[in-house]
Amino acid sequence: MNFDYEISSKKGPFSLNLKELWKYHDLITLLVKRDYVAVYKQTVLGPVWFFVQPIITSIVFTVIFGNIAKLTPDGVPGFLFFLCGQTFWNYFSSCLTATSNTFVANASVFGKVYFPRLSVPISVVISNLLKFSIQFILLIVVWFYYFFIDKSYHLQPSFSILLVPFYLIIMALLGLSLGLIISSLTTKYRDLTFLVGFGVQLLMYGSSVVIPLSEVKNPTIHALIQYNPITPVLEAAKHSFGCGGSFNFYMLMYSFIVAIILLLFGIATFNKVEKTFMDTV
Amino acid sequence: MSDVVIKVENLGKQYRLGEIGSGTLAGDFKNWVKKISGKKDTFEIGENDRTQQAKKGDVVWAVKDVNFEVKQGEVIGIIGKNGAGKSTLLKMLSRVTAPSIGNIKVKGRIASLLEVGTGFHPDLTGRENIFLNGAILGMTKSEIRSKFDEIVEFSGVSRYIDTPVKRYSSGMYVRLAFAVAAHLEPEILIVDEVLAVGDVEFQRKCLGKMKDVSGQGRTVIFVSHNMGAVKSLCTTGIVMKNGTVDFAGNINDCVTQYLKINTSDNEGDVVISQKGIGTGEAKITRLQLLNNQGTASESVLYKSPIRMRFYIYSSIDIPQVNADVKLCDKDGSILFHALNLFSHEPLSLQKGENIFEVEIDNQLLPGSFLATVGIHNASTMLTIDYHENILSFEIIKAAEIAAESYPYEWVVAPAMVGSKWSKIASS
Numbered sequence: 001m002n003f004d005y006e007i008s009s010k011k012g013p014f015s016l017n018l019k020e021l022w023k024y025h026d027l028i029t030l031l032v033k034r035d036y037v038a039v040y041k042q043t044v045l046g047p048v049w050f051f052v053q054p055i056i057t058s059i060v061f062t063v064i065f066g067n068i069a070k071l072t073p074d075g076v077p078g079f080l081f082f083l084c085g086q087t088f089w090n091y092f093s094s095c096l097t098a099t100s101n102t103f104v105a106n107a108s109v110f111g112k113v114y115f116p117r118l119s120v121p122i123s124v125v126i127s128n129l130l131k132f133s134i135q136f137i138l139l140i141v142v143w144f145y146y147f148f149i150d151k152s153y154h155l156q157p158s159f160s161i162l163l164v165p166f167y168l169i170i171m172a173l174l175g176l177s178l179g180l181i182i183s184s185l186t187t188k189y190r191d192l193t194f195l196v197g198f199g200v201q202l203l204m205y206g207s208s209v210v211i212p213l214s215e216v217k218n219p220t221i222h223a224l225i226q227y228n229p230i231t232p233v234l235e236a237a238k239h240s241f242g243c244g245g246s247f248n249f250y251m252l253m254y255s256f257i258v259a260i261i262l263l264l265f266g267i268a269t270f271n272k273v274e275k276t277f278m279d280t281v
Numbered sequence: 282m283s284d285v286v287i288k289v290e291n292l293g294k295q296y297r298l299g300e301i302g303s304g305t306l307a308g309d310f311k312n313w314v315k316k317i318s319g320k321k322d323t324f325e326i327g328e329n330d331r332t333q334q335a336k337k338g339d340v341v342w343a344v345k346d347v348n349f350e351v352k353q354g355e356v357i358g359i360i361g362k363n364g365a366g367k368s369t370l371l372k373m374l375s376r377v378t379a380p381s382i383g384n385i386k387v388k389g390r391i392a393s394l395l396e397v398g399t400g401f402h403p404d405l406t407g408r409e410n411i412f413l414n415g416a417i418l419g420m421t422k423s424e425i426r427s428k429f430d431e432i433v434e435f436s437g438v439s440r441y442i443d444t445p446v447k448r449y450s451s452g453m454y455v456r457l458a459f460a461v462a463a464h465l466e467p468e469i470l471i472v473d474e475v476l477a478v479g480d481v482e483f484q485r486k487c488l489g490k491m492k493d494v495s496g497q498g499r500t501v502i503f504v505s506h507n508m509g510a511v512k513s514l515c516t517t518g519i520v521m522k523n524g525t526v527d528f529a530g531n532i533n534d535c536v537t538q539y540l541k542i543n544t545s546d547n548e549g550d551v552v553i554s555q556k557g558i559g560t561g562e563a564k565i566t567r568l569q570l571l572n573n574q575g576t577a578s579e580s581v582l583y584k585s586p587i588r589m590r591f592y593i594y595s596s597i598d599i600p601q602v603n604a605d606v607k608l609c610d611k612d613g614s615i616l617f618h619a620l621n622l623f624s625h626e627p628l629s630l631q632k633g634e635n636i637f638e639v640e641i642d643n644q645l646l647p648g649s650f651l652a653t654v655g656i657h658n659a660s661t662m663l664t665i666d667y668h669e670n671i672l673s674f675e676i677i678k679a680a681e682i683a684a685e686s687y688p689y690e691w692v693v694a695p696a697m698v699g700s701k702w703s704k705i706a707s708s
Binding site: 002003004005006007008009025026029030031033034037038041042108109110111112113114115246275276278279 | 288296372373374375376377378379381382383384385386387388389393399400402404405409413416417418419420421422544573672
């Protein structure tokens with residue numbers, strides 16, 4: 001007798017069943033579309049809101065950290081420096097926050113019908129990529145302004161700009177895997193939902209979005225920020241656009257390896273929780 | 282046709298009672314350390330029979346040792362009392378939750394009609410929701426596209442298809458959702474009537490869809506408390522009791538067995554130990570069916586009044602109560618309702634033992650019957666205690682006066698109504 005599939009209590013911690021996930025690729029595209037369309041239904045500005053948030057935050061940072069605390073590196077426009085950091089950081093943080101409540105937010109759907117649960121976090125990563133692309137266009141526009149029109153700064157982009165997709169992969173993996181771990185734990189410990197918002201905020205200050213790594217003088221804090229796996233990516237991204245930062249290939253590989261390890265760990269916890277979360281959520 | 286499409290082997294699902302985990306991260310961490318160091322998890326106190334009073338932290342098997350096979354094209358009914366494990370079984374079949382032990386092998390796509398409207402997003406239009414909901418239910422985009430016109434037509438909301446569903450009336454919403462689910466065309470369909478909320482019209486639609494599906498030679502799993510519907514729709518059945526399969530086989534035998542579980546042989550005198558449905562301030566502890574001599578008996582003479590005695594223990598004084606008896610045929614369909622309100626005879630309960638007696642006009646024809654009894658608080662309108670199909674009895678052909686006995690071999694209906702016949706004209 002050959003059956004199509006077997007439902008049992010046993011499932012390997014790393015089994016992904018990619019074949020099944022692929023069968024549901026239409027669902028993933030529709031979920032992406034839903035995320036994108038539903039958010040800006042009944043708003044006048046629609047997707048323009050995607051620009052507003054990074055612009056406002058960058059202006060605030062420019063005023064506080066650039067003009068008052070004078071933390072921007074020399075020869076780099078403050079606004080561009082913060083916008084660059086923000087754009088990449090936002091991709092990570094929005095992947096993390098959105099995936100971290102996968103189970104709790106979708107409990108009603110998951111409780112009634114089966115589909116590969118992983119399709120939800122994956123769709124989140126993809127729809128955030130769309131959001132990133134829009135914000136990235138903004139970054140490019142601002143960068144072109146400083147490069148071609150306002151020539152008072154001498155921006156020196158580097159060839160590492162070609163590695164931007166790689167930076168994104170690391171950011172996506174880090175956001176996704178941390179999100180998977182947190183979402184799996186929140187089914188049991190709801191406390192984490194409160195911690196996520198606050199933790200992401202804290203992590204931002206600990207990963208050279210606002211304060212350039214070179215400005216951190218305290219050796220302990222410097223090391224902490226340096227070995228934060230997000231920092232090398234942000235530093236490299238800033239370096240690529242010629243807005244300060246530094247490019248260190250080994251540190252970038254370090255981030256990548258950490259991301260892979262976290263991903264394996266995230267998948268394992270997700271698989272474990274996926275089977276029985278309906279009984280605990 | 283005899284292909285097995287679902288094979289369930291040693292299936293079990295265990296739940297832990299009380300709080301989940303030890304409640305704190307530290308406590309869970311300690312358990313985890315114990316677990317990996319080879320010692321027993323402190324929570325594994327041992328099994329508990331699900332009928333026993335359970336302590337916090339005990340584990341209970343909601344479903345245990347379940348084995349059965351479903352063949353291609355079979356319409357199988359799953360019946361059992363509330364809490365017998367039917368819904369847990371369905372949840373595992375539809376992969377919502379994983380079993381603790383054992384496995385289910387499945388051939389083909391399983392879909393269930395209780396998923397109506399799952400994943401509908403209020404801000405999206407009807408059109409967008411058809412695609413999203415269809416994809417959640419497992420259809421591909423091209424499948425949905427090819428059935429789109431049919432779905433819209435079936436739902437009858439074509440005028441509003443580009444309006445966000447949050448502006449739909451609830452009826453339109455359900456119709457659209459049902460239309461998507463109905464066009465899913467799964468190989469195996471699960472219909473849980475217990476959970477199918479909605480109006481009568483909607484339930485009728487569900488059953489209609491089910492008939493269509495089974496007519497096309499596909500497999501249907503039907504869960505219901507309505508024995509009449511189960512009998513008319515299903516060919517085979519499974520009776521669940523306390524999480525295990527109590528009986529499996531022909532649907533008629535299943536229904537008989539199910540009703541037997543509820544009543545058990547009682548000889549007209551039932552001592553009720555199990556908990557009934559209701560607030561529980563008072564409990565019906567014993568129920569007797571009395572014959573003409575005033576002794577308990579499970580057979581009632583044809584045309585003799587049905588006399589029942591309720592023994593009720595009440596923990597408080599309740600000044601106004603309603604007591605009722607529902608007489609059902611052997612399939613569980615209600616035939617008659619006897620209530621003290623109908624005859625304007627107020628009843629009350631004093632703290633301690635109380636005895637009520639009721640005499641019901643007997644319009645039943647010979648056959649087997651069941652009685653459902655309940656007591657309700659007349660001022661709050663809440664049910665105090667209620668037992669479904671608790672007492673089985675028989676109406677026998679013999680009457681008190683031999684000449685009035687039921688003379689025929691046939692019985693067409695379970696009961697009769699008084700009627701007057703006269704000839705109006707002849708040529």
